[in-house]
Amino acid sequence: MFNKNHNSKEEIFKSKKDNCSISFLFFLKVFKKMTFGRFFYIIITLLFCVWSVCVTSNSENVVETKKDGETCDVKDDSTxxxxxxxxxxxxxxxxxxxxxxxxxxxxxxxxxxxxxxxxxxxxxxxxxxxxxxxxxxxxxxxxxxxxxxxxxxxxxxxxxxxxxxxxxxxxxxxxxxxxCRIHLKRTPGVSLEPMNLYGHVFDSIMSNETLGFFFKKNADKAKKKKKGSGSRRKKKNYKRIECVYKYGIEYITRNPPILSFDRFLSEELVDNFLNKPFHHFERSADAGELLDNFTYAQIYSIYITYTLYVINNDNNNKSSQSWCEKDCDKDDATDKILSQMEEIVRIPRENFEQLQVLQYEVGQYYNTHHDFIDGLYVVHGSLLFFVLFVDFTLFSSNDDGCQSNMMKQINTNEVQWDMICGPRILTFFIYLNDVEEGGETAFPHLSLSVKPKKGKAILWPNVPSHDYFVRDDDTHHAAQPVLKGVKYGTNAWIHLYEFRDAWERGCTG
Ligand SMILES: O=C(O)CCC(=O)C(=O)O
Ligand SMILES: [Fe+2]
Structure with a gap:
C-alpha cells in the first residue's frame, strides 16, 4: 500500500540530498585543480552532508525518519x-x-x-x-x-x-x-496504481465519447440521407474528421495539461446559481491571513539563486469569497454544476470541497499562489561565503484553505496530504460572468492567461502526473486585477480522497 506520510517526509529528505549533490558539484569545480583540493573537497562535502541531512533534521523537528528502520538520531521514548x-x-x-x-x-x-x-x-x-x-x-x-x-x-x-x-x-x-484517524482502506478518487493523473483524468476526458465528440462533416451528410436508412449504415458514414466536444472542451496547454470548457454552464444555470441569496461575500483573508499573499522575491548569492517567498501584507485588494455550504450546497443549481463536473473528471463529489464563490471589484486581484495546500513550505539551502557556508532553513506557508496557524502546521505537520482528504489534486474553476476589462487568470510559469467568459471553465492539475503528493510548481496562478466591471467565479477543489465527510468531522484543518 502506498504510504503518503513516508513519501512526504522522503521529499524533504530528498531536498537535503539535493543540497549534498549541489555542494559536491560545486566543490569539485573549485578544488579540482588544486593539489590539496581533492582532500578538502571530500572533507568539506562530507561535513556539509552530515550537517544538511542529520543536524538540521533535528532542529526542524520535521523529518524524523528516512526509511523504516533507518534513522537519523530519532528520539528514544525510553530514555x-x-x-x-x-x-x-x-x-x-x-x-x-x-x-x-x-x-x-x-x-x-x-x-x-x-x-x-x-x-x-x-x-x-x-x-x-x-x-x-x-x-x-x-x-x-x-x-x-x-x-x-x-x-x-x-x-x-x-x-x-x-x-x-x-x-x-x-x-x-x-x-x-x-x-480523524485515516482508514487504511480509503479509496482514492484517481488510481494510485500507477499514479498517472494526466492519463487517468485528462486523456480520459478527451477520449470519453459520452462527452460528445462526433464526426462533424459526415454527421451532416448523414442528416441529409433519406429516412429509414439503418443505424448501422449511418454509423459507417461517420468518419473521424473533426471532433467537437460537449462543453467546447479543448486543451489550452498540454504539459501540464490545462483544459478549457468554453461552454461549460448555460447562461440560465449560471444566473440561477449566482442569483441565489446564499452567497455572503467576505474578504478572502481568513485562513493564512498572514500567509496567503506571498509574492516571489529572488535572493541571489554568489553561486546559488533561490526563490523565496516574501510576505506582502497588502490585503486590501483581495477578492471576496463565499462558501457554498448548507442550503447552497443542497440547491438544484449547485447539484447540476457538481454533476457536470463529476461527469467530466469521473471523481465523486464527496472528494470535492464545497464550491467557493469569488467576487472581485475594480482593482481587486489574487496574487500568485498555488492551490495545493502543503501548509509548510521549507526553503532549505546553503549560502556560500568563500569556503564558509551557512545552512539555512526558512519556513513559509502556502495559502488558502485548510490551515490558519503556521506554528500548528510546523509542529503537527498537519498538511493536506497528511489528512483524510489527501491533497487537492485538481482545480476546476468556472467564470460566472463576462468581465469588461481585466480579471484574467494568469499562469506565470506557463506564460498563459485565460480571459473570463460567462459559463466558461478551466481545469488544471495541482500535482505532477506521477506524484499526487507534491505540488506542481508550473500551475502557480494569479487572478489579474479587474480593471472595469466586476468578476464572479467559483472554485471547485478536488481532493484525492473524500473531503466532505472529513470536513463534517472537522478533519480538514
Ligand atoms: O479568480 C481567478 O481567476 C482564480 C482564483 C483562484 O485562483 C483561487 O481562488 O484560488
Ligand atoms: Fe487558486
Missing amino acids: NPTVTTTTEQKDKCRNLHKDCAFWASEGECDNNPDYMKYRCAKACNTCELQTDEIRFESCDDDLVDDCPLLASKGDCDKNTHWMRLNCQKSCNFCFYEDR
Whole structure:
C-alpha cells in the first residue's frame, strides 16, 4: 500500500540530498585543480552532508525518519529510566493543546512542568502522568443524557457534524487524532496504481465519447440521407474528421495539461446559481491571513539563486469569497454544476470541497499562489561565503484553505496530504460572468492567461502526473486585477480522497 506520510517526509529528505549533490558539484569545480583540493573537497562535502541531512533534521523537528528502520538520531521514548509507560497509557495519551509539540520543542516540558507534563503528556513523553480525568477535563457531551444513546445507534457516523459539536465524548471525538484517524482502506478518487493523473483524468476526458465528440462533416451528410436508412449504415458514414466536444472542451496547454470548457454552464444555470441569496461575500483573508499573499522575491548569492517567498501584507485588494455550504450546497443549481463536473473528471463529489464563490471589484486581484495546500513550505539551502557556508532553513506557508496557524502546521505537520482528504489534486474553476476589462487568470510559469467568459471553465492539475503528493510548481496562478466591471467565479477543489465527510468531522484543518 502506498504510504503518503513516508513519501512526504522522503521529499524533504530528498531536498537535503539535493543540497549534498549541489555542494559536491560545486566543490569539485573549485578544488579540482588544486593539489590539496581533492582532500578538502571530500572533507568539506562530507561535513556539509552530515550537517544538511542529520543536524538540521533535528532542529526542524520535521523529518524524523528516512526509511523504516533507518534513522537519523530519532528520539528514544525510553530514555527516562525512572518511569515506564505502559502500551495502554501510550495509546490513550493525548496532547490537549494544539501547540503542545511546539512548546515541548521550546523546552517548556522542563520550564513549565505543572502544565506541560499533564496536558502535553504526549509531547513531553510523560504519558504515565496523564489520567482520564485530565484527558477529558475540557471535553464532555453537551447533551449528557442523550449522547450515549445516540452514539450507540450509530449517529457518530451518520450525523457526524452535529454529533461532533454536541456529543464529543460519547463519539470519542475529543481529540483530533481519534476523530480523524485515516482508514487504511480509503479509496482514492484517481488510481494510485500507477499514479498517472494526466492519463487517468485528462486523456480520459478527451477520449470519453459520452462527452460528445462526433464526426462533424459526415454527421451532416448523414442528416441529409433519406429516412429509414439503418443505424448501422449511418454509423459507417461517420468518419473521424473533426471532433467537437460537449462543453467546447479543448486543451489550452498540454504539459501540464490545462483544459478549457468554453461552454461549460448555460447562461440560465449560471444566473440561477449566482442569483441565489446564499452567497455572503467576505474578504478572502481568513485562513493564512498572514500567509496567503506571498509574492516571489529572488535572493541571489554568489553561486546559488533561490526563490523565496516574501510576505506582502497588502490585503486590501483581495477578492471576496463565499462558501457554498448548507442550503447552497443542497440547491438544484449547485447539484447540476457538481454533476457536470463529476461527469467530466469521473471523481465523486464527496472528494470535492464545497464550491467557493469569488467576487472581485475594480482593482481587486489574487496574487500568485498555488492551490495545493502543503501548509509548510521549507526553503532549505546553503549560502556560500568563500569556503564558509551557512545552512539555512526558512519556513513559509502556502495559502488558502485548510490551515490558519503556521506554528500548528510546523509542529503537527498537519498538511493536506497528511489528512483524510489527501491533497487537492485538481482545480476546476468556472467564470460566472463576462468581465469588461481585466480579471484574467494568469499562469506565470506557463506564460498563459485565460480571459473570463460567462459559463466558461478551466481545469488544471495541482500535482505532477506521477506524484499526487507534491505540488506542481508550473500551475502557480494569479487572478489579474479587474480593471472595469466586476468578476464572479467559483472554485471547485478536488481532493484525492473524500473531503466532505472529513470536513463534517472537522478533519480538514
Ligand atoms: O479568480 C481567478 O481567476 C482564480 C482564483 C483562484 O485562483 C483561487 O481562488 O484560488
Ligand atoms: Fe487558486
